Structure formats: C-alpha cells, structure tokens
Amino acid sequence: MDVPRIDDFEDMFENAPCGYITLLPNGRIKRVNKTLLSWTGRTAEQMTGQRFSDFLNMAGRIYFETHIAPLLRMQGFFNEFAIDVVTAAGEPLQMIANALEGRNADGKALFTRLALIKATDRRRYEHELLTARDVAKTNLESEREASELREQFIAVLGHDLRNPLASISAGARILGREAKSDKEHQVIAMLETTVLRMAGLIDNVLDFARGRLGGGLTLDRDTRKPLEPVLHQVIDELRLSSPGRQIQAEYAIDVPVNCDRSRIGQLVSNLVGNALSHGASNEPVRVRAATEDGLFKLSVANGGEPIPEAVMGKLFEPFFRGEVRASRQGLGLGLHIAAQIAKAHEGTLAVSSTSEETRFTFLMPLR
Amino acid sequence: MGVIERNNVHVQGTSERSMIFAHGFGCDQNMWRFVEPAFADNFKTVLFDHVGAGGSDLKAYNREKYSTLAGYADDIVEIGRELGLTDTVFVGHSVSSMIGALAAQKAPGMIGKLVMVGPSPRYIDDGDYVGGFSETQIEELLQFLESNHMGWSTQMAPAIMGNPDRPELGEELTNSFCRTDPEIAKAFARVTFKSDNRADLDKVDVPTLIIQCTDDIIASKAVGEFVHRAIPKSEIVILEATGHCPNLSAPDEVIAAMRPFV
Numbered sequence: 001m002d003v004p005r006i007d008d009f010e011d012m013f014e015n016a017p018c019g020y021i022t023l024l025p026n027g028r029i030k031r032v033n034k035t036l037l038s039w040t041g042r043t044a045e046q047m048t049g050q051r052f053s054d055f056l057n058m059a060g061r062i063y064f065e066t067h068i069a070p071l072l073r074m075q076g077f078f079n080e081f082a083i084d085v086v087t088a089a090g091e092p093l094q095m096i097a098n099a100l101e102g103r104n105a106d107g108k109a110l111f112t113r114l115a116l117i118k119a120t121d122r123r124r125y126e127h128e129l130l131t132a133r134d135v136a137k138t139n140l141e142s143e144r145e146a147s148e149l150r151e152q153f154i155a156v157l158g159h160d161l162r163n164p165l166a167s168i169s170a171g172a173r174i175l176g177r178e179a180k181s182d183k184e185h186q187v188i189a190m191l192e193t194t195v196l197r198m199a200g201l202i203d204n205v206l207d208f209a210r211g212r213l214g215g216g217l218t219l220d221r222d223t224r225k226p227l228e229p230v231l232h233q234v235i236d237e238l239r240l241s242s243p244g245r246q247i248q249a250e251y252a253i254d255v256p257v258n259c260d261r262s263r264i265g266q267l268v269s270n271l272v273g274n275a276l277s278h279g280a281s282n283e284p285v286r287v288r289a290a291t292e293d294g295l296f297k298l299s300v301a302n303g304g305e306p307i308p309e310a311v312m313g314k315l316f317e318p319f320f321r322g323e324v325r326a327s328r329q330g331l332g333l334g335l336h337i338a339a340q341i342a343k344a345h346e347g348t349l350a351v352s353s354t355s356e357e358t359r360f361t362f363l364m365p366l367r
Numbered sequence: 368m369g370v371i372e373r374n375n376v377h378v379q380g381t382s383e384r385s386m387i388f389a390h391g392f393g394c395d396q397n398m399w400r401f402v403e404p405a406f407a408d409n410f411k412t413v414l415f416d417h418v419g420a421g422g423s424d425l426k427a428y429n430r431e432k433y434s435t436l437a438g439y440a441d442d443i444v445e446i447g448r449e450l451g452l453t454d455t456v457f458v459g460h461s462v463s464s465m466i467g468a469l470a471a472q473k474a475p476g477m478i479g480k481l482v483m484v485g486p487s488p489r490y491i492d493d494g495d496y497v498g499g500f501s502e503t504q505i506e507e508l509l510q511f512l513e514s515n516h517m518g519w520s521t522q523m524a525p526a527i528m529g530n531p532d533r534p535e536l537g538e539e540l541t542n543s544f545c546r547t548d549p550e551i552a553k554a555f556a557r558v559t560f561k562s563d564n565r566a567d568l569d570k571v572d573v574p575t576l577i578i579q580c581t582d583d584i585i586a587s588k589a590v591g592e593f594v595h596r597a598i599p600k601s602e603i604v605i606l607e608a609t610g611h612c613p614n615l616s617a618p619d620e621v622i623a624a625m626r627p628f629v
Contacts, residue, residue: 025616026582026609053584058504059511062560065585065611066393066461067515067545073615074397074544082514109616123514130513 019116041088193241252290280304375422391461395421401618440469454479568597
C-alpha cells in the first residue's frame with residue numbers, strides 16, 4: 001500500500017473526506033473522486049460522461065433542474081443543499097452538498113465543482129424534527145377544537161341553568177308574600193340566599209367561558225350614573241345572605257367613575273364573598289371605596305389566618321380553591337373573574353396578607 | 368396593495384409593442400436576466416414575480432386561489448389590465464407556459480403571441496401519455512422540498528420582503544432568487560406538477576412558439592412535440608442547449624429562436 005503524503009494534492013482530491021464531482025457546463029460529469037465512488041459503489045467509467053442528475057432520485061433531479069442549476073448560473077454558487085445520491089445498489093445516500101461554478105471573464109460557465117458530505121444522521125434528525133413538528137401541529141389543532149367545544153358547552157350550560165333558577169327565585173318570592181310562620185320565613189330566606197349564590201356562580205362560569213372564547217369581557221362603561229348605589233345593593237344582598245356576619249362599608253366617591261357599574265358590582269360581590277368564606281367569622285369584613293389621587297380605589301379586608309405564601313401566586317388562576325368548609329365551596333372562579341374585570345378596566349387587583357388582615361385592593365385610573 | 372406591488376412588477380421602456388416574461392417553479396423574475404435585455408430596445412418589457420415567489424407580497428398568498436393555475440392566470444390578466452397591455456408577447460418558462468395559455472383564453476386580445484420555454488401540459492404519466500413522472504415521484508418531491516428550505520427562516524422573511532427591489536444583495540440574502548416560504552414552495556410545486564392542461568391546448572388560438580431543449584428531464588422533447596401538435600398555430604424550435612433553464616444556460620440560443628417569431 002502506498003503511504004499517503006501530506007502535500008500530495010492528487011491524493012487530497014481522490015481520497016478527501018468528502019466526495020468531489022466536476023461537471024461540464026452541460027451538466028455531464030467530467031470527474032469523480034474515489035471517496036464518492038466508494039460511497040456509491042460505482043466506478044469512474046459508470047459515472048463519467050453521464051448527467052449528474054442521473055444519479056439522483058427523481059425529487060433530487062427536479063430540484064437540481066429547478067433550483068440548483070439556475071442558482072449556480074445566477075449567483076455562481078449554492079451551499080448546503082440536501083440531495084440524495086442513488087448508490088449502485090439502488091439505495092439513497094443522504095448528502096449535503098456545496099457547488100461552485102467556474103467562469104471565464106465574460107461570465108460564461110466553464111465547469112461546476114461539487115463537494116458532497118454524507119449526512120445520513122443529520123438528515124434523519126431533520127426528518128424527525130419535521131415529523132415532530134407536524135405531529136405537534138396536528139395535536140394542537142385537535143386540542144384547540146376540543147377546548148373550543150368544551151367552552152361552547154359551558155356557555156350553553158350556563159344559559160340553560162339560569163332559566164330554572166329564575167323560576168325558583170320567582171316561586172320563592174310568591175311564597176314569601178304569603179308566609180306566616182317564622183320557620184316559613186327562614187326557609188324562604190335561605191332559598192333566596194341560595195339562588196343568589198347560585199346565580200353568582202353561573203355568572204362567573206359564563207364570564208369565564210366568554211373570556212376564554214376569545215371575546216374577553218366586554219364593558220358597558222357609563223360615567224353618568226352613580227356607582228355608589230350599586231355597591232350598596234351588592235353589599236346589602238351579601239349581608240342578607242350571611243346573617244351573623246358583619247360587613248362594614250365606607251364610601252368616599254366624590255367624582256364620577258367611568259366604569260361598567262354592574263361589573264364593578266360583580267367584582268365587589270366576588271371579593272366580599274371570598275372574604276366571608278375565608279376570613280375569621282368573628283371579625284368584620286371591611287369594604288372601602290374611594291376616589292383619590294386620580295384613582296378609584298376599592299379594598300376588601302378580612303381578619304383570620306393569612307394566605308400561605310405558596311398559594312399567593314395562584315390566587316387569581318381559574319379553578320383555584322383554598323381550604324374552605326364544604327358548604328361555601330365555589331368553583332374557584334371568583335377571584336379570577338374579579339382580576340379579569342380589573343384588567344378590562346385597565347386597572348389592577350392586588351392582594352396583601354398578614355396575620356392582622358388579608359386585603360384585596362382594586363385600583364383603576366380615573367379619566 | 369395594488370397588483371404592481373403584489374407581483375413585484377417591473378416595466379422597462381416605452382415602446383408600443385410589449386413583452387411580458389413569466390418565471391416558472393423554482394425561482395423568480397431573475398430567471399430572465401439574460402434574455403429580457405435583448406428585447407428591451409424594441410419592446411416595453413414587463414417582469415414580475417408570481418405571488419409567493421421572489422419579491423412578491425407573501426401576504427397576498429391565498430391558498431385557495433393559488434391551488435390552481437387559473438389563479439395565477441388571473442394575476443397575469445390583472446397585471447395586463449393595470450398596464451393596459453394589448454397584443455402583447457407573453458414569454459412563459461416551464462409551468463408559466465401553461466399559465467400563459469390560460470391567460471390568453473381569459474382575456475382575448477391581451478396576449479397576441481405566446482412563447483413557451485420548456486412547456487409541459489402534464490408532468491405525470493397517464494396511459495399512453497408520457498409526462499416523465501409518476502404520482503409517487505411527485506409526492507417524494509413535495510417531501511424532499513422540506514429538506515431544502517434554502518436558508519428560509521421566519522426571522523429572515525421581513526428582510527427579504529422589505530427589499531422588494533433588492534438592489535445589491537448581502538451575503539445573508541444568498542439564494543434569495545429561489546427562496547420562499549417552504550409551505551408556499553410546496554404548494555406551488557403541487558399545483559405545478561399535478562396540473563393537467565392538455566385539454567386547454569387546442570383552445571390556444573394565438574401564434575405560439577415552443578422552445579424545447581435537448582435533454583430536458585423536466586419537460587422532454589416528446590412532451591414539447593405533444594404541445595406543438597395540440598396547439599393549432601404553433602411552431603417548435605429545438606435548442607442544442609440541455610437542461611430545463613435555457614433562459615439562463617443558453618440565453619443566446621433562446622433569443623435567436625425568439626427574434627424571427629416576435
């Protein structure tokens with residue numbers, strides 16, 4: 001065996017760690033190096049004089065004619081193209097190639113040089129990436145469809161639940177007019193409280209579904225009507241439904257608030273409802289609504305155990321439910337919806353919690 | 368956005384007679400860079416990119432519209448109307464030969480003569496008809512195109528689209544003549560190689576020149592002759608040039624074949 005020499009350029013061409021092919025301007029092969037011959041299992045006689053594209057699979061041929069050949073003429077080179085060379089055994093050999101056109105002074109093509117590197121592993125890897133991308137795309141689409149259906153279902157369900165609830169509420173009112181004994185009054189009051197709570201839950205479910213359906217919460221802002229009576233009404237309803245609990249409310253609303261009043265009412269209802277469920281039952285829930293420093297500020301505070309550090313970050317996520325006795329167990333949407341309402345008003349909803357008190361504060365700019 | 372921007376249309380000269388060049392599958396209007404100058408003295412020349420190629424407006428790419436060659440032919444008609452072209456010479460390479468044939472039928476009077484470079488009315492074999500490819504091979508091509516994205520990346524799209532005129536291309540715009548969104552490239556390959564326009568050929572009633580290369584694996588000589596037989600007022604010139612892009616590899620031969628015809 002000949003011992004290879006470092007400065008033997010003929011050997012460097014023939015036994016390079018890549019395949020070399022030289023093409024004539026008509027696309028026919030002038031010369032192939034030994035490396036490529038051994039990779040393809042072909043002889044120099046078989047390849048010389050043939051079209052380079054004869055040794056490609058059909059896809060490669062089309063690609064060569066429609067992309068590589070024109071680009072070589074236009075920019076004189078083409079790097080990093082993937083191509084499959086067909087071996088003598090008929091097997092595709094995945095390669096990455098660079099090509100360079102040799103030209104005379106007038107820009108006329110004299111020859112094309114191709115350097116080819118085996119890229120079986122790389123091409124397989126790329127193929128797997130492409131496949132994975134396609135699978136992910138398909139999964140995403142079906143996931144999206146499923147979740148859309150689910151949300152539509154929730155929306156329809158919410159609507160259908162409201163109707164029977166309205167009948168119960170109307171029935172309780174009629175009975176209330178004719179109730180005589182204390183017992184009857186108690187039962188009817190309980191009925192009405194439950195209806196109220198149920199209606200609140202349904203509102204939250206609907207809002208949640210709506211928010212997720214892409215429309216987001218829509219606001220019906222109105223500065224002309226006062227906000228305070230709405231807050232009074234909401235808090236009165238909550239007092240009624242929580243006998244034995246104290247709700248202290250303080251109002252300092254001096255200027256009109258450009259907001260959706262029923263949404264702010266819902267926000268207060270959700271925050272106070274939350275405070276009643278989680279706060280210490282022997283301490284009052286303190287509500288304060290005020291306009292100051294160019295902001296509308298609304299805070300709801302309660303005493304009791306502070307909120308554990310670990311769950312602080314999750315409070316406003318949908319379906320988050322803290323420890324609470326079963327009878328007050330909700331869907332875990334109240335705070336989420338409240339935060340959405342705050343956001344829709346370009347405001348913020350923040351929470352602080354210490355052993356003295358837990359306080360939710362809604363701030364929105366007055367404009 | 369108007370059709371001029373949408374199709375990256377470039378008009379040269381003020382001659383009364385006009386000539387419009389349409390590129391085929393693969394690259395863009397740069398395919399005509401060696402042929403168009405030869406006619407610029409006597410013709411108003413029009414170059415453009417099909418939507419989805421070159422410097423066209425990729426946002427105008429509509430999957431449904433461009434799922435047939437008729438969608439591309441509609442664009443030709445729109446460009447022709449915008450520029451007020453009548454009795455123009457339409458020069459189409461590869462698949463654009465058929466697009467030109469369809470456009471000529473859509474807007475009578477707009478196209479006066481057709482030049483078809485390497486035409487094929489159908490690439491897939493069908494009974495006695497030899498298009499040169501099997502259905503499977505075309506499917507393989509569509510797969511294969513994914514392996515060659517030509518350096519396309521979403522990050523780079525704005526740079527490519529932001530330079531519709533592309534005066535002098537930097538190194539990073541390498542391959543830009545032939546590069547586009549891989550999804551669009553695939554869709555254009557599909558509509559190109561799966562089209563069947565054999566029945567449209569005998570409806571071509573304008574004088575037609577077929578320029579056929581020797582040794583073209585995309586559109587063989589037999590296919591060129593089929594087109595010649597099917598189009599009533601057609602003539603065929605067989606070039607010595609090989610390959611599928613004589614407009615780049617042998618422009619002088621293409622120009623010489625076109626001159627007496629136009």
